[in-house]
Amino acid sequence: MSYILNQEASEAFFNELKKTYTIYAPKRIEKAGRYSDTDLIQYGEVQSFAEIVFDKKSTFPMKEVINPIQQTLFYYTEEEFRESSGPKKKILCFGRPCDINAQKIQARIYDGKGGFVDPYYKRLEDVISYVLMECPQDSDSCFCVSMNTNKTDNYVFAIKQTHDGLKIAVKDDHFEPYLQGAPITDYTASFPESNDLSLVVPEIPSKEIQNELKKHDVWKQFNSRCISCGACTIGCSTCTCFTTRDIVYSENSKAGERRRVSASCQVPGFDQMAMQKEFRSTAGDRIRYRVMHKFHDYDARFHEGHMCVGCGRCSDRCPAFIEITSTVSKMAAAIEDIKAKGE
Ligand code: SF4
Numbered sequence: 148m149s150y151i152l153n154q155e156a157s158e159a160f161f162n163e164l165k166k167t168y169t170i171y172a173p174k175r176i177e178k179a180g181r182y183s184d185t186d187l188i189q190y191g192e193v194q195s196f197a198e199i200v201f202d203k204k205s206t207f208p209m210k211e212v213i214n215p216i217q218q219t220l221f222y223y224t225e226e227e228f229r230e231s232s233g234p235k236k237k238i239l240c241f242g243r244p245c246d247i248n249a250q251k252i253q254a255r256i257y258d259g260k261g262g263f264v265d266p267y268y269k270r271l272e273d274v275i276s277y278v279l280m281e282c283p284q285d286s287d288s289c290f291c292v293s294m295n296t297n298k299t300d301n302y303v304f305a306i307k308q309t310h311d312g313l314k315i316a317v318k319d320d321h322f323e324p325y326l327q328g329a330p331i332t333d334y335t336a337s338f339p340e341s342n343d344l345s346l347v348v349p350e351i352p353s354k355e356i357q358n359e360l361k362k363h364d365v366w367k368q369f370n371s372r373c374i375s376c377g378a379c380t381i382g383c384s385t386c387t388c389f390t391t392r393d394i395v396y397s398e399n400s401k402a403g404e405r406r407r408v409s410a411s412c413q414v415p416g417f418d419q420m421a422m423q424k425e426f427r428s429t430a431g432d433r434i435r436y437r438v439m440h441k442f443h444d445y446d447a448r449f450h451e452g453h454m455c456v457g458c459g460r461c462s463d464r465c466p467a468f469i470e471i472t473s474t475v476s477k478m479a480a481a482i483e484d485i486k487a488k489g490e
């Protein structure tokens with residue numbers, strides 16, 4: 148069933164939801180943006196519908212709710228340790244179709260489908276449900292349609308902001324009682340059918356061409372452009388790598404906490420091994436690794452489509468204006484170049 152709620156009824160609905168759920172959504176953090184006097188749109192706990200930003204793509208992805216940039220795993224003393232506590236309530240998380248689809252990729256890595264169950268991820272995943280925010284297609288860096296991530300059915304209800312309230316299409320009957328008595332409407336969720344930007348991901352037809360591609364000069368142009376800051380991976384909806392850091396308390400150096408902290412394959416030292424051995428020592432090597440991972444290697448391993456959901460946040464975040472779709476198009480040209488030379 149679908150409902151229409153005015154402002155007052157929307158907030159009453161929200162207050163009822165808050166009794167059972169912690170609610171996360173994109174919210175505005177004023178003057179915290181990258182440039183002076185710009186705002187940051189970031190996921191966080193919200194206390195009212197009025198706080199939720201519907202009309203702007205969040206600067207950072209939804210993954211921060213379930214896989215935060217830093218997270219305490221356990222606290223320790225010299226004699227014992229105690230695991231950090233998990234969520235106290237069920238979670239409702241508001242997101243656009245690409246954001247919700249990106250969680251499938253996070254789950255592939257963390258919840259056992261890749262062969263290993265991460266308990267810190269799992270305890271959040273077990274209590275989270277998604278609310279679909281109808282996408283107003285406000286960003287010219289999105290290419291979700293090309294990546295087949297423009298639609299999802301993984302949500303409990305869909306929501307659209309109107310000039311004086313909300314339209315809601317309930318998918319999970321559990322939420323019907325919250326809306327009993329509200330005016331009924333014929334609203335159904337709609338999804339983006341096209342983007343300004345499109346991408347055709349090239350096939351890599353053989354292992355030989357894949358190996359040649361790794362050595363191709365196309366990657367060298369990034370040695371002088373990419374500053375290896377890692378902003379693209381921190382902003383990425385689907386990057387999952389992390390490292391650990393021990394925070395030692397100053398009052399007792401034998402006690403502290405171990406945190407999981409996001410890590411970036413774009414930063415020097417990410418792949419450093421014993422004897423300072425590195426496999427990807429230039430920025431070009433690191434971009435090649437990231438792009439092939441997102442647009443070939445993940446699909447080659449899991450056979451479920453590519454790892455990129457087309458959110459465009461890596462392009463938005465890059466201070467060197469390295470744009471992901473044009474980088475993939477350069478890779479496509481390099482594949483054609485290799486094929487032509489082999490003929
Ligand atoms: S690679 Fe870029 S466009 Fe793709 S999911 Fe990551 S941030 Fe989004």
Ligand code: SF4
Pocket residue numbers: 372373374375376377378379380413464465466467468469
């Ligand atoms: S591609 Fe851009 S955002 Fe990513 S590491 Fe290089 S300069 Fe930073």
